Amino acid sequence: VNIGSLTSALPVIPYRKLTDLHYISKGGFGTVFRAQHSDWRTTVAIKCLKLDSPVGERERNCLLKEAEVLHKARFNHIIQIFGVCNEPEFFCIVTEYMTNGSLDELLHEKSMYPVVAWPLRLRVLYEIALGVNFLHNMSPPLLHHDLKTQNILLDGEYHVKIADFGLSKWRQLSISKGSGSKPAEMGGTVIYMPPEEYEPNRTRRADVKQDMYSYAIIMWEVLSRRIPFEDATNPMQIMFSVLRGTRPDTGLDSLPADIPSRETLINIMTCGWTANPDERPSFLNCLKELEPMLRRFDEIDILEAVLEVKRSKFKRP
Numbered sequence: 190v191n192i193g194s195l196t197s198a199l200p201v202i203p204y205r206k207l208t209d210l211h212y213i214s215k216g217g218f219g220t221v222f223r224a225q226h227s228d229w230r231t232t233v234a235i236k237c238l239k240l241d242s243p244v245g246e247r248e249r250n251c252l253l254k255e256a257e258v259l260h261k262a263r264f265n266h267i268i269q270i271f272g273v274c275n276e277p278e279f280f281c282i283v284t285e286y287m288t289n290g291s292l293d294e295l296l297h298e299k300s301m302y303p304v305v306a307w308p309l310r311l312r313v314l315y316e317i318a319l320g321v322n323f324l325h326n327m328s329p330p331l332l333h334h335d336l337k338t339q340n341i342l343l344d345g346e347y348h349v350k351i352a353d354f355g356l357s358k359w360r361q362l363s364i365s366k367g368s369g370s371k372p373a374e375m376g377g378t379v380i381y382m383p384p385e386e387y388e389p390n391r392t393r394r395a396d397v398k399q400d401m402y403s404y405a406i407i408m409w410e411v412l413s414r415r416i417p418f419e420d421a422t423n424p425m426q427i428m429f430s431v432l433r434g435t436r437p438d439t440g441l442d443s444l445p446a447d448i449p450s451r452e453t454l455i456n457i458m459t460c461g462w463t464a465n466p467d468e469r470p471s472f473l474n475c476l477k478e479l480e481p482m483l484r485r486f487d488e489i490d491i492l493e494a495v496l497e498v499k500r501s502k503f504k505r506p
């Protein structure tokens with residue numbers, strides 16, 4: 190066997206094998222469904238081009254590129270692709286189905302999750318960093334560019350997988366055509382967007398440090414269970430105050446004193462969201478600071494935290 194031939198091809202899944210489709214969400218020009226694979230006896234998620242709009246060559250290529258990116262970026266904290274369904278009237282990416290939905294739900298559905306214990310919250314932060322760090326370690330480095338709690342998915346044991354629902358173009362450092370990002374007014378949220386992206390000037394290349402800004406905001410959201418900049422009435426207000434240096438409050442009423450390693454976590458957060466991208470840590474630095482924190486918890490602490498959220502989720506009023 191020569192090593193070159195080991196790059197496995199992606200399975201092609203016949204549409205007739207995908208049954209029990211249930212609508213999940215609509216993206217840019219794509220739609221996501223839950224489905225059953227009739228031979229594999231497992232639940233999958235399928236991201237398809239809009240069935241109504243004529244499937245243009247450009248959209249088809251965009252989804253093919255996404256499949257290629259996901260296939261190359263296989264890692265235990267990146268959503269797993271199972272294959273593609275490539276038929277004239279139906280074209281979709283088939284991925285694993287993440288039974289516990291998004292981090293956004295875990296943090297803000299307080300009736301479903303009254304308590305999310307610290308060991309699980311810290312494992313979530315650690316696993317997000319592992320996933321993004323892997324993307325940044327690819328060659329060429331792959332930027333996520335749209336990190337937000339809606340794109341962080343949770344599997345049956347509340348392990349994190351990085352996803353990207355958006356059907357935006359994605360950037361690789363080498364081929365980034367300018368730093369044009371999804372414009373905020375296009376329904377994308379600005380709260381995770383670094384200030385240098387507000388005014389995408391052609392000179393600044395897309396940079397891995399943009400993901401670190403988003404990650405720092407997500408850290409604050411995980412530790413506070415609050416919506417960042419929740420008092421702002423419109424995106425422009427957020428952008429202006431962020432440009433003036435405003436950041437989420439790191440005081441005791443947002444970040445309670447009983448957070449384990451509170452000071453270190455606040456340090457990572459404040460370094461991560463500094464205005465100057467060069468001052469932000471890399472995900473590698475961040476992981477080296479998070480590793481000892483996770484080691485302080487034993488397996489049982491984390492499993493008890495997972496059990497607690499599972500119990501509360503299924504004991505619905």
Ligand SMILES: CNC(=O)c1cc(Oc2ccc(NC(=O)Nc3ccc(SCC(=O)O)c(F)c3)c(F)c2)ccn1
Pocket residue numbers: 213221234235236255258259262267268282283284285286287288289290291324331332333334335342351352353354358359360
């Ligand atoms: C309750 N459970 C659910 O509702 C559910 C829905 C679900 O639907 C999908 C969500 C996302 C995708 N696609 C995707 O994640 N692609 C992608 C592309 C690039 C990068 S990395 C560089 C970059 O970000 O550009 C990346 F990390 C990810 C998909 F195919 C299906 C999957 C699982 N569970």
